[in-house]
Amino acid sequence: xxxxxxxxxxxxxxxxxxxxxxxxxxxxxxxxxxxxxxxxxxxxxxxxxxxxxxxxxxxxxxxxxxxxxxxxxxxxxxxxxxxxxxxxxxxxxxxxxxxxxxxxxxxxxxxxxxxxxxxxxxxxxxxxxxxxxxxxxxxxxxxxxxxxxxxxxxxxxxxxxxxxxxxxxxxxxxxxxxxxxxxxxxxxxxxxxxxxxxxxxxxxxxxxxxxxxxxxxxxxxxxxxxxxxxxxxxxxxxxxxxxxxxxxxxxxxxxxxxxxxxxxxxxxxxxxxxxxxxxxxxxxxxxxxxxxxxxxxxxxxxxxxxxxxxxxxxxxxxxxxxxxxxxxxxxx
Amino acid sequence: xxxxxxxxxxxxxxxxxxxxxxxxxxxxxxxxxxxxxxxxxxxxxxxxxxxxxxxxxxxxxxxxxxxxxxxxxxxxxxxxxxxxxxxxxxxxxxxxxxxxxxxxxxxxxxxxxxxxxxxxxxxxxxxxxxxxxxxxxxxxxxxxxxxxxxxxxxxxxxxxxxxxxxxxxxxxxxxxxxxxxxxxxxxxxxxxxxxxxxxxxxxxxxxxxxxxxxxxxxxxxxxxxxxxxxxxxxxxxxxxxxxxxxxxxxxxxxxxxxxxxxxxxxxxxxxxxxxxxxxxxxxxxxxxxxxxxxxxxxxxxxxxxxxxxxxxxxxxxxxxxxxxxxxxxxxx
Numbered sequence: 001x002x003x004x005x006x007x008x009x010x011x012x013x014x015x016x017x018x019x020x021x022x023x024x025x026x027x028x029x030x031x032x033x034x035x036x037x038x039x040x041x042x043x044x045x046x047x048x049x050x051x052x053x054x055x056x057x058x059x060x061x062x063x064x065x066x067x068x069x070x071x072x073x074x075x076x077x078x079x080x081x082x083x084x085x086x087x088x089x090x091x092x093x094x095x096x097x098x099x100x101x102x103x104x105x106x107x108x109x110x111x112x113x114x115x116x117x118x119x120x121x122x123x124x125x126x127x128x129x130x131x132x133x134x135x136x137x138x139x140x141x142x143x144x145x146x147x148x149x150x151x152x153x154x155x156x157x158x159x160x161x162x163x164x165x166x167x168x169x170x171x172x173x174x175x176x177x178x179x180x181x182x183x184x185x186x187x188x189x190x191x192x193x194x195x196x197x198x199x200x201x202x203x204x205x206x207x208x209x210x211x212x213x214x215x216x217x218x219x220x221x222x223x224x225x226x227x228x229x230x231x232x233x234x235x236x237x238x239x240x241x242x243x244x245x246x247x248x249x250x251x252x253x254x255x256x257x258x259x260x261x262x263x264x265x266x267x268x269x270x271x272x273x274x275x276x277x278x279x280x281x282x283x284x285x286x287x288x289x290x291x292x293x294x295x296x297x298x299x300x301x302x303x304x305x306x307x308x309x310x311x312x313x314x315x316x317x318x319x320x321x322x323x324x325x326x327x328x329x330x331x332x
Numbered sequence: 333x334x335x336x337x338x339x340x341x342x343x344x345x346x347x348x349x350x351x352x353x354x355x356x357x358x359x360x361x362x363x364x365x366x367x368x369x370x371x372x373x374x375x376x377x378x379x380x381x382x383x384x385x386x387x388x389x390x391x392x393x394x395x396x397x398x399x400x401x402x403x404x405x406x407x408x409x410x411x412x413x414x415x416x417x418x419x420x421x422x423x424x425x426x427x428x429x430x431x432x433x434x435x436x437x438x439x440x441x442x443x444x445x446x447x448x449x450x451x452x453x454x455x456x457x458x459x460x461x462x463x464x465x466x467x468x469x470x471x472x473x474x475x476x477x478x479x480x481x482x483x484x485x486x487x488x489x490x491x492x493x494x495x496x497x498x499x500x501x502x503x504x505x506x507x508x509x510x511x512x513x514x515x516x517x518x519x520x521x522x523x524x525x526x527x528x529x530x531x532x533x534x535x536x537x538x539x540x541x542x543x544x545x546x547x548x549x550x551x552x553x554x555x556x557x558x559x560x561x562x563x564x565x566x567x568x569x570x571x572x573x574x575x576x577x578x579x580x581x582x583x584x585x586x587x588x589x590x591x592x593x594x595x596x597x598x599x600x601x602x603x604x605x606x607x608x609x610x611x612x613x614x615x616x617x618x619x620x621x622x623x624x625x626x627x628x629x630x631x632x633x634x635x636x637x638x639x640x641x642x643x644x645x646x647x648x649x650x651x652x653x654x655x656x657x658x659x660x661x662x663x664x
Contacts (some may be wrong), residue, residue, distance in 0.1 A: 002524035002541060002634055004600035006563040006607075014564065022590075022622040057598035077599075164351045192334035209334060231338040232346065258354075262597040265631045266389035267347045267409075268336035275348030277340075290354040292658075294626075296572030299597045300634065302334055326624075329661050 001201045003300075008198040012054050019061060023326060026064060033081065034089045035061040036071045046165040047071075047093035047173045050158060051086065051101040052109050053078040055197070056218055059155060060295040062327030068162035069102075071327075077299070078196055078219045080108030086116030091124050098127035098171035100178060102158055104150030105134040129171055131178035133157060135185045135253030135307065137246045138215025138223050149217050152259050152307030155295045156319070159328060163321035164207055174279030177318075181309065186243045190223070190235060191216040193263060195298045214238050218261070218298045232268075236275035239306040244283055249310050253288030256280065257307040257317055262297035264304060269293060272304055281310075289317050295327065333533045335632075340530040344386050344408055350544050355658060362646035365413065366421045367393040372446050378497040378506045379403075379425035382434040382442050382490060384420065384470070385410040387529070388550060391487060391628040393661030400494035401434075401657075409529055409631070410551045412440035418448030423456050430459035432510060434490055436482030455657060456610060461503055463510035465489060467517045467580045467639065470547025481549050484591050484639030485517030487627045488651070491660060495653035509650075513641065518575045521637030522555070522567060523548040525595060527630045538632045540580040550630045564600075570608035571638040576615055581642050585620030587651055588612065589639040594629035596636055601625065604636055612640070620648050627659065 005011050012033065019035060020028040027036045034051075041047065050060040052074030060072035073081035090099050099120070102111045110132055119130035133150030142149055161178045169177070191213040191228045194203035204220035207213055212235070216221025227238075253265040258273040260266070282289055288311060296305075309315070322331030335341050342367065351367060352360040359368045366383075373379065378435045382392040383405030392404035395639060402425040405413035422431050431452075435445045442464055449460035465482030474481055501509070523545040536552035539545055544567070544628035547555025559570075590605040592598070605624045612619055628637075641647070654663030 002544075004524070004564050004567060004636060011599065011603065014606055015603040016606075018602035018604065018609070018624070020438070021605075021609035021619075022602065022605050022624045040478070054599060057602070062598070158524065176417055180404065187536055192336070196517070212334075232336050233338055235336060244430045263595050263632060264336055265594040265629060266394070266626065267343065267386060267631070270350035270354065270389070271338075271343065271347040272336045272350065273354055274346055274348075274352075277350070277353035287353075292354045294598065297597055298598070300595060302595075302632065303427075304336060324662075328663070330656075330662075332662070 001196055003198060005198055011198050012074060012204040016074065030084050032088045033074045034085060035064050035074065036092065037065055040097060040164055041070060044097050045095050045168060046097045046171050047095055047099045048102060048162055048165055048194050049089050049093055049099050051081045052104055053080060055299045056296050058327030063158050063325050065325035066068045067321060067323035068158050068328065076175050077199065080112050081114045083116040083119060086113055087119045090116060090120040090126055090128060094126045097128065100171065101128060101130040102151055102154065102176050103130055103132045104154050105132050105147055106144045107146060110145065127171060129175040131175060131180050131182060135182060135187045137186050137188050137242045143219055143221035151189065151218055152187040152257055152296055152305050153182055153309065154186060155257060156255060156309050157181045158305065159323060160315055160318045162323065163318040182211055184310040185307060186246050187305055188239045188242050189216050189303065190214045190239060191261060191303035193302040195220050195301035198263045216303065218296060220298060220301060233275045234270050236272060236279055240276055243306060243308050247310060249285045249308055253316050254285050255289045255309040256287050257291040257295065257310050258297055259305045259307065260294040261301040261303040262294055262298040263302035266293065269304060276306055333528055337530055343360040344406060348358045348466050364417050366403050366417060367396050367406065368424065369397055373402060373427060375427045376429050377427050377500060378429045378503050379427055379431045380434060380490065380494055380497055381421050381425055381431050383413045384436055385412060387631045388628050390659030395490050395657050397657035399489050399653060399655030401571065409531065409625045412444050415444045415451060416446040418445055419451045422448060422458055422460060423589045425645060426458045430461065430508050432503065433460060433462040434463055434486065435464045436486050437464050437479055438476050439478060439638055440476065454610040459503060459643060461507040463507060463514060465514050467514060467519045468573050469520050471519050474549055475553035481548055483521065484519040484628055484637050485514055485641065487589060488587060488639065489513040491655060492647055494648045494655065495650040516642040517639060518578050519623065519637055519639040520575050520633065521548050522546050522571060523593060523635035524605055525634040525635050527552050527633035548635065550628060552630060552633060564604050565607045566606060568611055572608055572611045575638060575640050579642060581617045581640055585643050585648050586617050587620050587621045587641040587643050589627060591628055591637045591639065592626040593633040593635040594626055595632040595634035598625065601636060608638055621651055626627050
């Protein structure tokens with residue numbers, strides 16, 4: 001296992017030390033494994049909390065900051081954080097206007113966030129609402145999911161809803177917006193290689209060099225099918241076609257993310273995006289904004305995913321609003 | 333070869349199409365393979381041009397934009413751009429105040445930029461000055477280098493000198509600043525795996541799973557020595573020690589970059605930075621600013637490098653100045 005780590009069971013704790021050292025604008029609670037903005041947002045604003053298993057960086061800790069999340073709970077690699085982490089974070093970030101939990105649809109995350117929401121409400125009277133993202137068109141159910149998996153739209157949602165929270169919208173409005181973003185987003189991913197979880201010490205799955213996994217999840221869980229490795233143009237087709245088949249993206253602006261799984265270099269992500277852009281143009285999708293890079297990853301997996309959000313002028317305006325995190329930063 | 337590409341000989345052209353599609357704020361000259369700011373800087377300001385082989389993204393194309401480069405010439409993967417690309421770009425970006433060429437110390441780049449500078453001066457009367465970066469402490473000479481290789485400091489230099497150019501400093505002052513940054517920067521890198529050049533189709537070098545290459549270059553050229561794979565704490569020591577041994581970083585602020593080689597996930601880079609930060613603190617180095625992520629990569633190579641710049645208040649101020657590129661963005 002060729003990794004920059006000390007011991008497999010120390011990966012998260014050690015990585016959080018690095019985050020704390022690199023980012024004075026963040027505050028890391030090492031005991032609870034929560035990353036906070038060092039300067040909380042103003043009183044009376046809705047707070048946003050997310051979290052999930054580690055190994056998807058920059059999601060979620062890299063999206064903590066003005067214009068996006070107020071905090072992120074970090075679980076062990078590919079393992080949900082625990083309810084006590086979430087309760088602690090919920091209580092800390094509440095500014096009196098309630099907290100939106102942003103949860104990717106994986107069974108462990110959904111269960112733990114639900115429990116934490118109830119506990120925080122019961123113990124501290126914090127009002128909690130929850131959005132569960134489920135944008136992955138690849139499969140209906142999966143290894144760790146009932147229903148569709150929550151993947152790339154989570155990044156776009158955290159950005160757009162984060163902007164709305166900064167504007168002072170109340171919790172109902174923030175939740176409604178989050179639902180709108182999730183309902184209008186679709187994703188599809190693929191892998192060229194497996195990832196290797198440190199605690200396992202070997203690849204999660206075996207993938208012959210001449211094959212690729214279409215519709216893979218962000219933990220290396222199986223996708224739709226394993227097919228022969230092809231060129232980027234064909235890969236783009238296999239990613240874009242199921243996304244466009246699932247929702248009509250015509251008639252308005254779209255926001256598109258070409259996301260790397262962690263092990264594919266940026267030159268390949270741009271190359272693949274060139275093919276994706278061609279297909280979207282042919283299909284009459286009007287791409288208003290684009291993001292190319294590693295945003296929701298799967299450790300060292302080589303591969304990529306495409307996320308398309310059917311937006312409108314309001315969503316594009318919120319997308320363009322200032323954001324100041326290590327993973328996304330503009331307008332500040 | 334598990335890559336998101338079409339054909340090996342189309343990688344650069346295809347990737348540039350993706351860059352153009354993703355970034356309306358850039359202008360891509362596909363014929364000359366140059367990436368420009370879509371809106372040139374104001375007349376009378378010194379322009380900054382860099383470039384080199386592709387495969388190091390976001391360097392250099394990802395650093396084109398206000399506050400950094402005016403243009404970047406893209407060579408084929410790990411191959412210098414040609415003088416005619418550089419002459420074209422030099423002529424286009426000149427705003428009447430001359431052009432600084434920022435060149436990493438590799439024989440092909442140095443030779444071609446030198447030729448291009450002379451040609452641009454002779455043909456169009458553009459005043460050109462050149463800074464050759466050579467911050468890699470690993471080896472004195474290397475496969476493609478006489479003298480030390482130019483690596484991570486190039487990123488910091490493009491940012492800091494870019495800010496100075498925006499302030500209106502003349503070419504002599506910009507060159508002097510570039511020399512100051514280069515002279516005060518040191519880097520050291522390591523690899524856990526080889527990279528695979530598309531045209532070669534197989535790893536550049538063989539590295540057993542239980543070994544690592546210390547002092548590796550950004551093209552997979554050999555480093556100081558091959559040693560048994562160890563934990564991140566020991567890797568950090570082997571990176572930091574030769575950097576600190578080469579220059580005294582005490583007594584002022586330093587800017588530190590923990591750079592990923594392309595194939596190592598962000599969680600590992602943060603983990604390694606945690607170890608680096610501990611060592612720097614022990615050594616009395618005052619870290620004023622930190623950058624953790626993939627900035628000067630080597631395709632899909634797993635590994636990392638450390639760059640430390642002995643700065644001062646002026647360099648930190650220029651570092652903090654607004655920059656608006658896809659690879660580095662803040663203050664805008």
